[in-house]
Amino acid sequence: MLEQLEALEQEGLSAVAEASDAGALEQWRIDYLGSKGRLKAAMGGLKDVPKEEKPAVGQKLNAVKVRLTEAFEERKSSLGGGGAKKSGPMIDLSEPAIAPALGRRHVISRVKAELCEVFGRMGFEVVHGRELEDDAHNFVKLNIPPEHPAREPIDNFYVDDPLTTDEPRMLRSQTSTVQIRTMESRKPPLRIISPGRVYRPDTVDATHSFMFHQLEGLYVDRKVTMVDLKTTLFQFARAYFGEDAEIRLIPSYFPFTEPSAEFYMKIRLRPDKPAEWVELGGCGMVDPAVFEAVGYDPEEWTGFAFGFGIERIAMGKYGIPDIRMLFENDVRFLSQL
Ligand code: DAH
Numbered sequence: 001m002l003e004q005l006e007a008l009e010q011e012g013l014s015a016v017a018e019a020s021d022a023g024a025l026e027q028w029r030i031d032y033l034g035s036k037g038r039l040k041a042a043m044g045g046l047k048d049v050p051k052e053e054k055p056a057v058g059q060k061l062n063a064v065k066v067r068l069t070e071a072f073e074e075r076k077s078s079l080g081g082g083g084a085k086k087s088g089p090m091i092d093l094s095e096p097a098i099a100p101a102l103g104r105r106h107v108i109s110r111v112k113a114e115l116c117e118v119f120g121r122m123g124f125e126v127v128h129g130r131e132l133e134d135d136a137h138n139f140v141k142l143n144i145p146p147e148h149p150a151r152e153p154i155d156n157f158y159v160d161d162p163l164t165t166d167e168p169r170m171l172r173s174q175t176s177t178v179q180i181r182t183m184e185s186r187k188p189p190l191r192i193i194s195p196g197r198v199y200r201p202d203t204v205d206a207t208h209s210f211m212f213h214q215l216e217g218l219y220v221d222r223k224v225t226m227v228d229l230k231t232t233l234f235q236f237a238r239a240y241f242g243e244d245a246e247i248r249l250i251p252s253y254f255p256f257t258e259p260s261a262e263f264y265m266k267i268r269l270r271p272d273k274p275a276e277w278v279e280l281g282g283c284g285m286v287d288p289a290v291f292e293a294v295g296y297d298p299e300e301w302t303g304f305a306f307g308f309g310i311e312r313i314a315m316g317k318y319g320i321p322d323i324r325m326l327f328e329n330d331v332r333f334l335s336q337l
Pocket of ligand 1: 304
């Protein structure tokens with residue numbers, strides 16, 4: 001019996017070494033260690049062994065079981081995860097790789113950067129304001145009186161109750177706030193632009209969104225005139241839209257400029273329609289009341305200011321007919337720009 005067990009162990013060890021994949025190894029396990037396997041059968045033979053030999057045979061049975069189980073585990077790990085890899089598909093290193101799709105900057109970010117670059121060439125420095133503002137910077141110092149319709153609570157995103165708070169905070173409704181913040185912290189002369197988000201509770205449609213971007217500009221020096229303003233806007237339009245860009249200033253009213261104008265450009269929003277006059281924003285000569293509010297002497301300093309919608313410019317540049325397309329983040333649309 002002991003010899004038979006010895007033979008069983010040797011056979012088992014050489015057979016396990018020959019199992020070359022997970023299937024063969026499993027078959028080996030069933031043959032040798034399974035509930036109807038050869039080791040179980042040998043154990044069944046123990047009852048026929050003469051009494052005095054039983055301890056030695058029992059010990060040997062145990063040793064064979066331990067040895068075969070170890071051999072099985074070793075073989076399993078050397079086949080690597082059960083050997084599936086060896087019989088699985090090979091990697092073809094010559095096959096062309098799938099290039100990962102590269103992202104791109106959103107068209108609004110790109111237009112913003114391009115506008116900063118164009119005005120940068122004209123000597124304008126980029127500054128940033130804050131999106132959470134107070135009444136003083138969004139309205140009061142811009143010469144917008146308390147009864148002005150633009151201050152209606154329903155037309156603004158107030159964060160604090162404007163009726164009970166002295167200095168209610170709000171999401172800024174215009175980037176003109178940055179004119180005030182810049183003049184408060186710097187001495188003239190200055191020449192700045194400031195791109196950024198603004199918020200108004202407008203109903204969303206093809207030309208309105210409750211959040212959009214503006215580009216604010218401010219130029220303060222001695223003897224600045226309306227000619228400087230119009231020349232700057234015209235040069236910008238030609239630099240950004242091309243040599244034949246047409247612009248138009250139409251008299252208007254803003255509390256923080258005097259005189260004021262609306263700035264129009266002839267642009268084509270749809271490929272199937274002719275170019276049309278589109279209002280890009282407002283502009284004008286800085287009102288003396290604004291200079292006074294920031295502590296600049298209005299007898300000495302003069303300036304012009306402007307504020308455009310960046311979406312309008314992007315829509316004109318790329319022929320985008322609906323502002324919503326800019327914010328839906330549909331990559332099929334965005335990746336064409
Ligand atoms: N802040 C104005 C608006 O949002 C636009 C504007 C008009 C800005 C005239 C200016 C300006 O700087 O001079 O409607």
